[in-house]
Amino acid sequence: MSSPDTRSLNWRYTEIDDRDLEIRGRTLFFIIVLFSIIILVAVLFFYTRWICRYHNDLSVPTAFHAPPRPAQQGLPPTAIKKLPIILHQAPADTDGGAWEDMECSICLGEFRDGEKLKVLPACEHSFHCECVDKWLTHHSSCPLCRASLKVESLFPKILIQEPPIRIDIRL
Incomplete structure (x- = not known):
């Protein structure tokens, strides 16, 4: 049963x-x-x-150890409190009205008659008072159209007036 081609496997540790x-x-x-x-x-x-x-080490400025704090992104609480508040009144004809005027785009809840709403002065969008107050503590823009509500006081406002109109009447 053994074939002549098979070799026996002999382990010899002395040959390594x-x-x-x-x-x-x-x-x-x-x-x-x-x-x-x-x-x-x-x-x-x-x-x-x-x-x-x-x-x-306290002698080393902390600016090298910690990243700089991000600037406050939201509006100050005094500016949020100054926003105008209105009472919601549902329009008589709801077929032609826009749906976004009937719901808060932050919580997606519908406005009910007599509910207090805050109106943003930049774009005149309305939201529930609680919803927009939370939003504006972290953001300085309208949640719907992203119109900025911050008034930058770094640059003075320069009003440019048009030159007066001259009319020469020759008779």
């Missing part, structure tokens, strides 16, 4: 040449140097991380 697996001379030196550099870099990394986290 250990010289192929040996690390000698320069190779061992470079492996030790490389391992030492990796350990040194890791130790320096963790040390600087520990220093930055637990020993913040």
Whole structure:
């Protein structure tokens, strides 16, 4: 049952040449140097991380350690309180009216008769008082059309008047 072509598998541990697996001379030196550099870099990394986290030096400005705070995006509470409030009255003819005039675009709730609504002066859109107050604490624009409600006081307003009209009447 054995064929003449099959060879028997003989394991001989004495025939393995250990010289192929040996690390000698320069190779061992470079492996030790490389391992030492990796350990040194890791130790320096963790040390600087520990220093930055637990020993913040007060003489160093905090601008280097923390990102700058974003500017306030919303309107101040005094400006929100100054917005005009109206009482909602449903129009008699709802067939021709726009649907957006009948609901709050923030909460998508319908306006009921006698409900208090805030009107934004820039675009005259109406919203529930509570809804638009929450929106305006974080945003300075209309939630529907994105018209800006902030008045920039950095630049003075310059009113440009048209030159007077001259009429020459010759008789």
